[in-house]
Amino acid sequence: MNSFAAQFREQSLRLTRDLRHRLLIQTALGKYETQRDQRKAAFQDWQSAREAAAEIRWDASNHLDTQLRDFVSRIEARGTIVHWASTAAQARDIILGIVRDNKARSIIKSKAMTAEEIHLNDALEKAGFEVVESDLGEFIVQLRHEPPYHIVFPAMHLTRGEISELFTRELGSAPTSSPEELTMIARRALRKKYLTADVGITGANFAIAETGMISITENEGNARLTAALPKVMISLLGIEKILPRLADLALFLPMPAGAGQALTCYNSLYGGPRQPGESDGPEQFHVVLLDNRRTELLADAEQRDALHCIRCGACLNVCPIFRNVGGHTYGTTYSGPIGSVITPHLRGLQDWKHLSSASSLCGACTEACPVKIDLHHHLLQNRRNSVAQKPARLEKLAYKLFAFVINRPWLYALAKKFARVCQPLHALVKGKRIDPAYGWTQSRDLPNLAPQSFKEWWKERK
Numbered sequence: 001m002n003s004f005a006a007q008f009r010e011q012s013l014r015l016t017r018d019l020r021h022r023l024l025i026q027t028a029l030g031k032y033e034t035q036r037d038q039r040k041a042a043f044q045d046w047q048s049a050r051e052a053a054a055e056i057r058w059d060a061s062n063h064l065d066t067q068l069r070d071f072v073s074r075i076e077a078r079g080t081i082v083h084w085a086s087t088a089a090q091a092r093d094i095i096l097g098i099v100r101d102n103k104a105r106s107i108i109k110s111k112a113m114t115a116e117e118i119h120l121n122d123a124l125e126k127a128g129f130e131v132v133e134s135d136l137g138e139f140i141v142q143l144r145h146e147p148p149y150h151i152v153f154p155a156m157h158l159t160r161g162e163i164s165e166l167f168t169r170e171l172g173s174a175p176t177s178s179p180e181e182l183t184m185i186a187r188r189a190l191r192k193k194y195l196t197a198d199v200g201i202t203g204a205n206f207a208i209a210e211t212g213m214i215s216i217t218e219n220e221g222n223a224r225l226t227a228a229l230p231k232v233m234i235s236l237l238g239i240e241k242i243l244p245r246l247a248d249l250a251l252f253l254p255m256p257a258g259a260g261q262a263l264t265c266y267n268s269l270y271g272g273p274r275q276p277g278e279s280d281g282p283e284q285f286h287v288v289l290l291d292n293r294r295t296e297l298l299a300d301a302e303q304r305d306a307l308h309c310i311r312c313g314a315c316l317n318v319c320p321i322f323r324n325v326g327g328h329t330y331g332t333t334y335s336g337p338i339g340s341v342i343t344p345h346l347r348g349l350q351d352w353k354h355l356s357s358a359s360s361l362c363g364a365c366t367e368a369c370p371v372k373i374d375l376h377h378h379l380l381q382n383r384r385n386s387v388a389q390k391p392a393r394l395e396k397l398a399y400k401l402f403a404f405v406i407n408r409p410w411l412y413a414l415a416k417k418f419a420r421v422c423q424p425l426h427a428l429v430k431g432k433r434i435d436p437a438y439g440w441t442q443s444r445d446l447p448n449l450a451p452q453s454f455k456e457w458w459k460e461r462k
C-alpha cells in the first residue's frame with residue numbers, strides 16, 4: 001500500500017468512527033439537501049436542462065482546440081495577455097514572473113480550485129509575497145493553514161465556536177457566536193487588504209469562446225473587488241472551462257441548483273484590462289490557461305466527459321463516502337466522486353487508484369451531476385485500468401482458487417466443513433494482528449457460517 005493509500009485508510013477509519021464529525025457534516029449538507037428539490041423546481045424540466053447542459057459541454061470538449069483559439073484571439077484583441085501553462089510548475093512560474101515584473105508585495109486572491117491544484121499560495125509565500133484569501137471560507141481555512149474541505153464550502157467542517165476562537169486568536173476579535181458578526185470581523189480585516197494589494201488573482205467558472213470573456217460567479221462580492229481594485233489582475237483557469245456561446249450562461253449559471261445552491265448573487269464577465277475612457281478595472285489583465293494533464297484526459301475517449309465538471313459540489317454532497325470520511329481525508333485538491341475520478345488522471349493512476357475503490361458504486365453521484373458525468377462508471381473504469389496496468393497477482397490467484405472450488409460441489413462442501421471447524425479457532429484471534437483476516441475484520445464484520453447450509457437442511461427434510 002502506498003503512502004497516499006495508507007493515509008486515506010488511516011484517516012477514513014478514524015473519521016468514520018468520529019460521530020461528532022459525521023454529525024457536523026451531515027447537518028451542514030442536510031441544509032442543502034432540503035433546498036435541493038425546491039431549487040431544481042425553478043427549472044421547467046430539470047432532466048431536460050441536464051441533457052442540454054451535457055450536450056453543450058460535449059460540444060465544447062469535442063471542439064476544444066477551435067474553441068480555445070477563438071477565446072484567446074478575442075480576449076487578446078482587447079489587450080489581455082494570455083499565457084499557456086502545460087504543467088503546475090509552469091503555471092506557478094508564469095504567475096511568479098508577473099508578480100515580480102510588477103514589483104508587487106501583497107496579493108489578494110478569490111476562490112480558485114486551480115490555484116489549490118498547483119499549490120500557488122505556497123509558491124508565492126515561499127517567494128516572499130503576502131497572499132490573502134478573500135472568500136470567507138477560504139480566509140478561514142487559510143488562517144488555520146488547512147486546504148479547503150469541500151470544493152464549494154471550504155470551511156463547512158467548522159462550527160461557529162471554532163471560527164470565533166480562530167478569529168480571537170489570529171485577529172484579536174472578541175468572541176461571538178453570531179454569523180453576522182463573524183462575517184463583519186473577516187470583512188474588516190479584508191477591506192484593508194483589497195486597498196493595499198498590488199495584484200488580484202482569481203479563478204474562473206467559464207471562458208466564453210464566442211466573446212472572449214471569463215465568467216466568475218460568487219456570493220460575497222469578493223471576486224469583484226479582487227478583480228477591480230489592484231492594478232494587475234491574473235485569472236488562472238483550466239483549459240476545459242470553455243463554453244461556446246455567451247447565451248449558454250443562461251443555462252449554466254443556475255445549474256448549481258442541483259447541489260441545492262441558489263443562483264449566485266454576483267455573476268461577472270471580464271473581457272480585458274481597463275479600456276480607454278473607462279474609470280475602473282485593472283491596468284493589466286493576464287489569463288493563465290492550465291493544462292496539467294487535462295489534454296491526456298481529453299484524449300481518453302472513454303472518460304473525457306470528466307472534464308465537463310462545473311465544480312458545483314453536488315456529487316460530494318450526496319456521496320455516502322464523502323459524508324462519512326469528509327473532504328480532508330482524500331488528501332487531494334478535488335475530493336468526493338469527481339476527485340476520485342480525475343485525481344488518478346492528474347496525479348498518477350497507481351498512486352491514487354485507492355480513491356476509485358472508496359465507493360459503494362451506488363450511483364448517487366451520477367444521478368446528481370447536473371452535466372451528467374457518468375461518475376460511478378468512471379470509478380469502475382479506473383479500477384479496471386489500474387489492474388490492467390499493474391495486475392494484482394494475489395487477488396487473481398484467490399479468485400482462481402475460488403472458481404476452482406465453487407465449480408466442484410464436493411470440494412465446496414468439504415471447504416465449508418473445514419471453515420466451520422476453523423471458526424472457533426478464528427474467534428480466538430479475531431481482531432488481533434495475528435488474525436489472517438485482520439485487514440478485513442478491522443472495519444467489517446466476518447459473520448459465522450450458519451450451522452447448517454440450505455442444501456443440507458433440504459436433504460435432511462427429503
Ligand code: SF4
Nearest residue numbers: 309310312313315369
Ligand atoms: S462531477 Fe458533476 S456533480 Fe460533481 S462537482 Fe462536477 S459538475 Fe458537480
